[in-house]
Amino acid sequence: MGEQTALALRLDQDKVNVVVPTLYTEDISPFLRLVVQELRVNPDPVYGDVHYIERYVKTEGGGGKQVAGFMLTAAKVSQFAAAANLQINYRESGVVEDTPTRVKAVCVGAVQDATGDWRILQATKALDLEQLVKSVGEKQAQQKWLFRYEIVETGARLRLVRAALGLKTAYSHDEIAKPFAIVRVTPRLDAPEMREAMLRRAAASSSEVFGGPRPAALAAPASRGPVVDLDAGQVDNGLPESPDIPAGRPPIGDPPGGPGAAPEPSASGGAGLFPNGSPAPANGQAPSGAPRRAAAPAGHCSNCGVAIPAAVVEFSTRRFHRALCRECQAEQKAGGDS
Amino acid sequence: MKLLHTADLHAFPRPLAGLDRRDEWRRCASFIREYVAEQGVDLVVVAGDLFDRPRPDPEEFLAVYDFLKALAAAGAEVVAVPGTPSHDGDGPDRLGPTTLLASILGWPAAGRYSVDPGLLSIELRCGSPAVVGVLPGVSRSWLASRDEFKDLSPVALNAELAARLGNVIGGLAASAASAPGPHILIGHLSVDGCVASSDESIRMTAEPVLALGDLPDAFGAVCLGHIHGPQILQQRGPWVGYCGSWIRKDFSEEDDDRGFCVLGFDDRTGGLERVEFVDLPAARLLTVEADVRGATDPQQDLANLVASSIPTDADDEARPILRVRCRATEDQLKLLSPRALQEAAKAAGALHFAGLIPNIERATRARAEGVTEELSPLSALDSYISASPDLQPDREALVERARPLVEEVSRG
Numbered sequence: 001m002g003e004q005t006a007l008a009l010r011l012d013q014d015k016v017n018v019v020v021p022t023l024y025t026e027d028i029s030p031f032l033r034l035v036v037q038e039l040r041v042n043p044d045p046v047y048g049d050v051h052y053i054e055r056y057v058k059t060e061g062g063g064g065k066q067v068a069g070f071m072l073t074a075a076k077v078s079q080f081a082a083a084a085n086l087q088i089n090y091r092e093s094g095v096v097e098d099t100p101t102r103v104k105a106v107c108v109g110a111v112q113d114a115t116g117d118w119r120i121l122q123a124t125k126a127l128d129l130e131q132l133v134k135s136v137g138e139k140q141a142q143q144k145w146l147f148r149y150e151i152v153e154t155g156a157r158l159r160l161v162r163a164a165l166g167l168k169t170a171y172s173h174d175e176i177a178k179p180f181a182i183v184r185v186t187p188r189l190d191a192p193e194m195r196e197a198m199l200r201r202a203a204a205s206s207s208e209v210f211g212g213p214r215p216a217a218l219a220a221p222a223s224r225g226p227v228v229d230l231d232a233g234q235v236d237n238g239l240p241e242s243p244d245i246p247a248g249r250p251p252i253g254d255p256p257g258g259p260g261a262a263p264e265p266s267a268s269g270g271a272g273l274f275p276n277g278s279p280a281p282a283n284g285q286a287p288s289g290a291p292r293r294a295a296a297p298a299g300h301c302s303n304c305g306v307a308i309p310a311a312v313v314e315f316s317t318r319r320f321h322r323a324l325c326r327e328c329q330a331e332q333k334a335g336g337d338s
Numbered sequence: 339m340k341l342l343h344t345a346d347l348h349a350f351p352r353p354l355a356g357l358d359r360r361d362e363w364r365r366c367a368s369f370i371r372e373y374v375a376e377q378g379v380d381l382v383v384v385a386g387d388l389f390d391r392p393r394p395d396p397e398e399f400l401a402v403y404d405f406l407k408a409l410a411a412a413g414a415e416v417v418a419v420p421g422t423p424s425h426d427g428d429g430p431d432r433l434g435p436t437t438l439l440a441s442i443l444g445w446p447a448a449g450r451y452s453v454d455p456g457l458l459s460i461e462l463r464c465g466s467p468a469v470v471g472v473l474p475g476v477s478r479s480w481l482a483s484r485d486e487f488k489d490l491s492p493v494a495l496n497a498e499l500a501a502r503l504g505n506v507i508g509g510l511a512a513s514a515a516s517a518p519g520p521h522i523l524i525g526h527l528s529v530d531g532c533v534a535s536s537d538e539s540i541r542m543t544a545e546p547v548l549a550l551g552d553l554p555d556a557f558g559a560v561c562l563g564h565i566h567g568p569q570i571l572q573q574r575g576p577w578v579g580y581c582g583s584w585i586r587k588d589f590s591e592e593d594d595d596r597g598f599c600v601l602g603f604d605d606r607t608g609g610l611e612r613v614e615f616v617d618l619p620a621a622r623l624l625t626v627e628a629d630v631r632g633a634t635d636p637q638q639d640l641a642n643l644v645a646s647s648i649p650t651d652a653d654d655e656a657r658p659i660l661r662v663r664c665r666a667t668e669d670q671l672k673l674l675s676p677r678a679l680q681e682a683a684k685a686a687g688a689l690h691f692a693g694l695i696p697n698i699e700r701a702t703r704a705r706a707e708g709v710t711e712e713l714s715p716l717s718a719l720d721s722y723i724s725a726s727p728d729l730q731p732d733r734e735a736l737v738e739r740a741r742p743l744v745e746e747v748s749r750g
Contacts (some may be wrong), residue, residue: 039548
């Protein structure tokens with residue numbers, strides 16, 4: 001029996017909801033171990049962990065009945081994702097279809113299994129204006145349509161997390177009152193090879209976030225004890241790690257050529273968060289070939305091509321989901337091209 | 339081994355409703371100094387935001403320096419990290435004033451001020467070694483300035499930054515793994531599940547948020563700064579907690595405790611044995627809620643309420659900074675004097691009166707009969723005058739005066 005399964009069985013499932021974000025496996029990497037984190041959900045909707053819902057379920061006699069249930073909020077689902085170390089690939093995720101009557105978003109993520117491999121997952125969410133009108137009426141549909149990008153992007157992300165972690169759409173009161181035990185893969189620090197790999201990653205990340213080595217006068221302060229400065233003795237980031245050492249994370253932010261190298265466009269037009277192009281979707285669905293929202297080069301309007309400052313790019317991307325200069329933003333706002 | 343965990347000093351906080359907070363800050367600093375000396379604290383960790391603004395004036399600069407130096411003089415080892423760049427001023431170039439604090443004033447006179455992530459191995463006065471991983475505060479803009487991250491949304495950028503911080507912490511844990519003594523990580527960042535003083539969870543939309551799983555159990559304790567409300571996110575594997583800031587900067591922090599954490603470690607095994615929260619003598623903030631709509635003498639009622647809200651035997655530390663929020667009618671508001679209320683609050687023992695916030699119940703004003711939105715401006719004026727007896731003698735003059743104005747507006 002695999003360690004993972006044994007661990008899951010040791011957790012009394014009458015008392016906890018076990019969330020195992022990995023597939024069943026007989027093997028566990030000698031460089032990894034499994035740890036359990038407990039997450040609690042407050043069943044009172046006031047606290048923002050759950051939504052109260054009523055849903056129709058079929059009964060044994062062939063009929064059906066309304067039952068009350070609790071659905072985890074988007075914020076709580078995100079907390080589960082973080083606890084399980086589920087990584088969202090934001091470069092490959094986003095709106096992939098955008099027409100006047102339909103939008104669709106894809107979310108790509110990865111979760112590490114006990115062998116150390118990262119399982120790539122993909123989920124989509126689409127919103128169709130005509131269907132929306134049929135289900136909620138013209139007025140409410142128009143209101144929702146204003147937030148179509150947010151709805152499909154959040155929807156895709158929630159679908160991905162729920163699928164990856166096996167979270168249910170709705171829980172009964174008794175279920176939601178039980179704590180959730182989330183099993184997560186974590187590095188085994190007593191393995192020298194693993195320590196070395198982690199140090200290498202840390203040095204690369206530290207260099208990106210905190211800058212490279214500095215002049216001696218401004219380096220880490222003098223100390224009466226030994227100091228391990230992650231910037232000291234920069235490692236060659238291009239060196240491959242041992243193939244046996246599991247990657248600490250899916251290669252987020254480590255573009256081909258190692259950290260710091262310019263990212264190359266992936267097969268799907270993204271910036272190459274996963275170095276070997278867009279990952280194969282778990283559900284067998286081919287990634288859409290539709291252009292990504294952030295296809296325009298940073299610093300240029302995607303409509304007229306004029307150079308724009310980073311702050312305008314950020315605002316425009318947030319507001320209009322693509323980089324637009326101020327003039328084109330005004331046109332867009334006034335109902336111009338989309 | 340006894341460790342004192344503090345953070346978010348914010349020297350000096352901005353005045354609150356005109357009240358200078360420097361005395362309060364110094365009172366807290368003295369309290370910690372005395373605690374360290376009297377309780378034999380071995381190690382003090384300061385998890386960022388030493389200053390309130392990136393260009394502290396000399397008085398602020400020296401106040402922090404004197405504080406750190408006094409801790410070191412009391413026999414404690416001191417390790418501090420810079421916090422948010424908008425407070426401690428250090429950018430990725432590390433040329434900010436807080437770095438200057440470290441390099442000009444010299445170490446170890448005032449402890450260690452670590453501007454880079456790294457691992458410190460420290461011999462404590464109790465004879466035990468301790469290993470301290472340090473992770474200074476970062477800014478999203480540092481990463482955003484790099485070409486390969488420029489096209490990312492703020493959420494994506496936060497995820498990238500969080501991933502890198504996780505890697506750095508993993509490296510610190512890997513370095514610390516075989517070292518003897520308690521392993522402590524100090525950092526200035528948000529961890530999933532932390533709650534800001536506004537009762538809102540910190541989410542990835544605003545800043546990078548690390549998962550608890552990013553904090554390896556190679557550390558016995560993770561001492562954090564950045565969030566002003568004290569809170570423990572995890573009791574073990576590792577212990578993860580925010581000690582909170584020194585003083586309540588405004589009324590959004592009214593309900594927060596203010597203090598520091600004291601962590602006790604087993605000298606032999608290095609394991610965390612106990613955690614204690616010690617209150618700081620920070621001024622209390624108090625909002626007095628009142629409803630005087632039915633009162634015949636609202637001023638006196640409010641003064642009585644204020645007096646009854648403050649303990650009669652309150653010493654300096656317990657004297658609150660007080661504000662009054664009251665529901666009143668428009669007529670009552672005219673009778674309320676903030677100055678008189680201020681005097682009443684001071685007489686009752688308040689440290690400072692921060693203001694009167696009226697919540698006015700306005701009398702509903704019926705629209706004059708016959709005046710509708712469909713009427714032309716002049717017709718509406720005529721109807722309004724008809725409904726207002728005191729204006730009727732001036733009807734012609736008013737209409738004549740209004741006519742050219744309306745025409746001017748109509749012409750655009």
